[in-house]
Amino acid sequence: MALSHRGAAAQSGVQVTPDGKQNLISKDVGDQRWAIGYDRASGVVTGNVFFPGGGAAAFVWCERAAEQPGGDDVALSCFGADACSVAPCTPEQWTFLATVTLPAAFFEPPPAASGAVPTSSAELFAWLQDGRYRSFAAETAVHPSAGPHGGAVRTFVNGALERSLGAGSAAHPAGSAAVKELYAADRSTLTGWAVEVKLQDDSAGGNGWYWYEVFSTTDGSRPIEGVGNAACTGCHAQGDDYVRIPFPLQ
Numbered sequence: 001m002a003l004s005h006r007g008a009a010a011q012s013g014v015q016v017t018p019d020g021k022q023n024l025i026s027k028d029v030g031d032q033r034w035a036i037g038y039d040r041a042s043g044v045v046t047g048n049v050f051f052p053g054g055g056a057a058a059f060v061w062c063e064r065a066a067e068q069p070g071g072d073d074v075a076l077s078c079f080g081a082d083a084c085s086v087a088p089c090t091p092e093q094w095t096f097l098a099t100v101t102l103p104a105a106f107f108e109p110p111p112a113a114s115g116a117v118p119t120s121s122a123e124l125f126a127w128l129q130d131g132r133y134r135s136f137a138a139e140t141a142v143h144p145s146a147g148p149h150g151g152a153v154r155t156f157v158n159g160a161l162e163r164s165l166g167a168g169s170a171a172h173p174a175g176s177a178a179v180k181e182l183y184a185a186d187r188s189t190l191t192g193w194a195v196e197v198k199l200q201d202d203s204a205g206g207n208g209w210y211w212y213e214v215f216s217t218t219d220g221s222r223p224i225e226g227v228g229n230a231a232c233t234g235c236h237a238q239g240d241d242y243v244r245i246p247f248p249l250q
């Protein structure tokens with residue numbers, strides 16, 4: 001039985017048992033399907049691994065490895081066995097497979113999406129790279145920009161801005177935020193982001209908004225940004241309290 005953990009975060013299905021003691025995880029790991037339980041107190045993992053093309057499932061048991069990698073990763077020593085054909089089922093039926101390192105998030109349900117958007121450029125860039133805005137309400141597709149925002153764009157709005165736009169408010173409340181994905185002409189290569197976050201209820205001629213735009217997805221060192229940045233406010237002043245996308249989102 002081979003273990004790999006490529007693409008471990010790709011598919012998520014996690015449930016917590018009603019006694020709160022175990023996380024049940026059903027996820028694709030490489031081309032395998034893992035259906036496992038993670039004991040929160042001991043860190044022991046038990047369950048089944050199913051292989052592409054069917055066949056008998058393998059039984060897997062992992063304990064926390066003696067050496068931990070640190071950071072957000074967890075190292076597990078995993079042992080495998082085939083089905084036990086007749087009792088007694090002895091420990092000798094298990095063989096060591098591998099030490100598997102997985103992100104701790106593999107075992108956890110997705111964190112609650114927070115509508116709060118960072119307003120310092122380093123923190124914001126990391127937040128964008130993590131795609132944390134993707135749970136926000138979004139335009140249905142990448143489309144050509146009506147403004148100077150590169151070739152093609154797709155805008156996401158957080159709950160506060162969505163509610164305010166929906167209510168037709170003349171001024172959006174503090175915490176309202178929009179994230180615009182910038183795409184290359186192929187409409188599938190992400191090339192950067194533009195962001196606006198309202199810092200206070202009063203728009204103050206654009207100074208009530210934090211503005212940010214970066215033309216890279218890997219290098220956040222050269223954004224155009226700042227509170228009330230005049231490179232952005234002049235044109236955005238034509239919008240609905242500085243927001244220019246049509247609403248309902250298209």
Ligand code: HEC
Pocket residue numbers: 144145146147148149153155178179180194195196211212213224225229231232233235236239242243244245246
């Ligand atoms: C010359 C006009 C113009 C300038 C300058 C401009 N924008 Fe925009 N922006 C637009 C238009 C038009 C839209 C509507 C969506 C689209 O078609 O791109 C938009 C949309 C956005 C959105 C999505 C939410 C919304 O308001 O519709 C964000 C976020 C954004 N711009 C950020 C910025 C930032 C940050 C800057 C400055 C670095 C900036 N923009 C400068 C015209 C402009």
